[in-house]
Amino acid sequence: MDFWNYFALRLIQALFVVLIVATTVFFVSRLAGNPESTLLSPEQRRPEEVERLRKNLGLDKPLIVQYGTFLGNLAQGDFGTSWRGGGQPALDEIGDRAASTLKLGAAGVVFALALALPLGIVAALRRGTAIDWLSRFVAVIGQATPSFWLGLMMIFFFAVQLGWFPTGGDEQGFRSLILPAIALGLFELVAIMRLTRSGMIEVMDTDFIRTARAKGLSERVIIGRHAVRHALLPVVTMLGLSLGRLIGGSVIIEMVFAWPGIGRLIIDSIFKNDFPMVQASIIVLAASIALVNLLVDVSYRLIDPRIRAGDA
Amino acid sequence: MAGQPAAVQLGPGRGVRWRRWLGLSVPALIALALLVAGVGADWLAPHDPEFINLGARLQPPVFDGGSWDYALGTDQVGRDIFSRLLHGARISLIVVGIVVPGAALIGTLLGLISGWAGGLIGQLLMRLVDVQLAMPAILFAVLLAALVGASLRNVIIILLIWTWPSYARLVRADVLSLKQRDFVTASRATGAGPAWILRKHLFPNVVNSIVIIMTLEVALVILAEAALTFLGVGAPPGTASWGVMISEGRDFMSVAWWPIWLPGLALLTIALTGNLMGDWVRDALDPRLRNLR
Numbered sequence: 001m002d003f004w005n006y007f008a009l010r011l012i013q014a015l016f017v018v019l020i021v022a023t024t025v026f027f028v029s030r031l032a033g034n035p036e037s038t039l040l041s042p043e044q045r046r047p048e049e050v051e052r053l054r055k056n057l058g059l060d061k062p063l064i065v066q067y068g069t070f071l072g073n074l075a076q077g078d079f080g081t082s083w084r085g086g087g088q089p090a091l092d093e094i095g096d097r098a099a100s101t102l103k104l105g106a107a108g109v110v111f112a113l114a115l116a117l118p119l120g121i122v123a124a125l126r127r128g129t130a131i132d133w134l135s136r137f138v139a140v141i142g143q144a145t146p147s148f149w150l151g152l153m154m155i156f157f158f159a160v161q162l163g164w165f166p167t168g169g170d171e172q173g174f175r176s177l178i179l180p181a182i183a184l185g186l187f188e189l190v191a192i193m194r195l196t197r198s199g200m201i202e203v204m205d206t207d208f209i210r211t212a213r214a215k216g217l218s219e220r221v222i223i224g225r226h227a228v229r230h231a232l233l234p235v236v237t238m239l240g241l242s243l244g245r246l247i248g249g250s251v252i253i254e255m256v257f258a259w260p261g262i263g264r265l266i267i268d269s270i271f272k273n274d275f276p277m278v279q280a281s282i283i284v285l286a287a288s289i290a291l292v293n294l295l296v297d298v299s300y301r302l303i304d305p306r307i308r309a310g311d312a
Numbered sequence: 313m314a315g316q317p318a319a320v321q322l323g324p325g326r327g328v329r330w331r332r333w334l335g336l337s338v339p340a341l342i343a344l345a346l347l348v349a350g351v352g353a354d355w356l357a358p359h360d361p362e363f364i365n366l367g368a369r370l371q372p373p374v375f376d377g378g379s380w381d382y383a384l385g386t387d388q389v390g391r392d393i394f395s396r397l398l399h400g401a402r403i404s405l406i407v408v409g410i411v412v413p414g415a416a417l418i419g420t421l422l423g424l425i426s427g428w429a430g431g432l433i434g435q436l437l438m439r440l441v442d443v444q445l446a447m448p449a450i451l452f453a454v455l456l457a458a459l460v461g462a463s464l465r466n467v468i469i470i471l472l473i474w475t476w477p478s479y480a481r482l483v484r485a486d487v488l489s490l491k492q493r494d495f496v497t498a499s500r501a502t503g504a505g506p507a508w509i510l511r512k513h514l515f516p517n518v519v520n521s522i523v524i525i526m527t528l529e530v531a532l533v534i535l536a537e538a539a540l541t542f543l544g545v546g547a548p549p550g551t552a553s554w555g556v557m558i559s560e561g562r563d564f565m566s567v568a569w570w571p572i573w574l575p576g577l578a579l580l581t582i583a584l585t586g587n588l589m590g591d592w593v594r595d596a597l598d599p600r601l602r603n604l605r
Contacts, residue, residue, distance in 0.1 A: 144583035248448035
């Protein structure tokens with residue numbers, strides 16, 4: 001299979017995934033959606049008013065027709081209109097919220113990398129020392145700590161008691177970002193550190209490192225230029241595929257820290273019965289995750305021609 | 313017998329063996345304690361976990377100036393925290409007991425079928441995995457809760473949907489390589505049907521991996537259940553569940569540390585135990601999977 005065929009195939013697969021997600025979300029929200037409780041005040045909820053509203057929203061048509069309209073609109077980039085607020089397109093708000101979530105996710109990954117790489121590398125090079133022991137302790141504890149609980153504890157100590165950081169929200173720029181980024185990044189930190197450590201241990205035992213040593217290269221060049229590069233390949237792979245997990249994790253962190261991201265938008269919208277908003281945001285999320293997974297797969301094939309797309 | 317050589321040490325040294333033994337027995341004891349706590353909560357709990365006693369609100373634990381009446385203190389409405397922890401352990405046990413074997417069963421079956429059948433069915437199943445990967449389960453959970461209401465049953469359903477793909481992917485990958493092996497070809501050549509091959513040749517070769525994932529998933533499932541409950545998707549408020557206790561203790565965090573610390577520590581300890589036992593099982597069954605996660 002040549003590259004473009006492969007690309008086309010993966011693209012179709014990704015579109016299929018998004019279609020399934022969109023369909024699921026559509027039917028689930030139609031089953032749960034109840035516009036009159038969101039859009040009409042109790043006094044307005046007379047039968048004829050409700051009838052008119054349902055007609056305006058197109059909810060009086062058969063479900064299958066609604067589904068067709070929904071897909072048609074989606075194909076034209078119309079993701080629907082929020083049932084709350086001044087009737088702006090749902091996509092407008094989603095953009096801002098998604099940017100906020102991306103910022104949090106990026107900060108979490110940066111925090112994880114900044115600690116995990118040095119710890120993992122040093123732990124591998126100094127096996128059995130205090131640093132190695134520390135890294136394993138961090139790994140074991142970090143993997144077992146519930147992130148929402150860690151978030152609450154940090155709010156209590158560093159925000160309420162010490163007053164170093166705000167208790168939530170994103171009004172204070174960088175200072176608002178630190179606690180949620182740590183709570184979100186801890187799990188990634190552990191994963192990256194373990195991968196780095198085992199990758200480094202493996203690579204230090206290979207022939208090309210022995211060759212580099214035999215050539216008389218300094219330890220610095222051997223580790224910095226040869227070993228680390230090799231050991232980081234799996235880390236890059238994992239980061240590429242961790243987006244879904246990060247988004248899932250950020251939902252709960254956003255709730256704990258009142259962070260105005262897309263996860264919180266979806267949860268708020270669910271509780272407020274704003275189903276067009278729920279549909280639009282979940283579809284946008286699923287599409288972005290599918291897109292990133294697609295790019296990761298495709299870029300492997302570009303980087304490493306040995307990978308054949310047989311049965312991935 | 314003369315001339316017998318001095319004891320040659322074959323296995324690992326004493327220190328290593330000692331540490332291995334400790335590494336298994338401590339988590340095993342904690343797991344046993346959890347089991348006893350969950351099963352025997354009705355007999356062990358000194359108080360009714362849902363009995364509200366406003367006269368005894370926020371009593372500190374006995375080691376922080378409290379009394380033995382409430383050994384681990386009480387929460388904001390005077391419920392005994394020790395009793396609530398015991399009953400919370402039961403909820404965690406129920407969830408793990410259904411979700412882990414259930415997801416293993418679904419994932420293994422689908423992985424076996426899609427790996428063996430390949431072609432269209434295999435592709436379809438893998439797209440199902442993709443769908444699951446692209447849709448953050450936690451959001452789907454909240455959506456489902458809005459639809460049918462928050463309950464323990466829904467959390468269990470969600471966690472099943474959430475966790476089966478890890479089994480399916482591993483089993484499928486194993487089956488894809490196993491079915492090229494000579495012993496499978498030989499079996500086919502002698503006229504064995506697919507059901508026979510699946511049962512006699514493929515399943516025994518993947519069962520180790522399945523057991524390893526199952527043990528590693530225990531902690532994940534317990535943490536996920538607490539997180540979902542914290543979000544309001546799981547057991548309803550007031551229930552003696554660790555997630556509920558943390559979310560209710562949150563509002564009194566600055567007045568009293570114990571209502572939120574104790575269930576959090578319980579969660580951490582159990583998750584830690586699950587991970588340690590999972591690592592142990594993995595090393596015992598298949599050290600090649602060291603980098604599984």
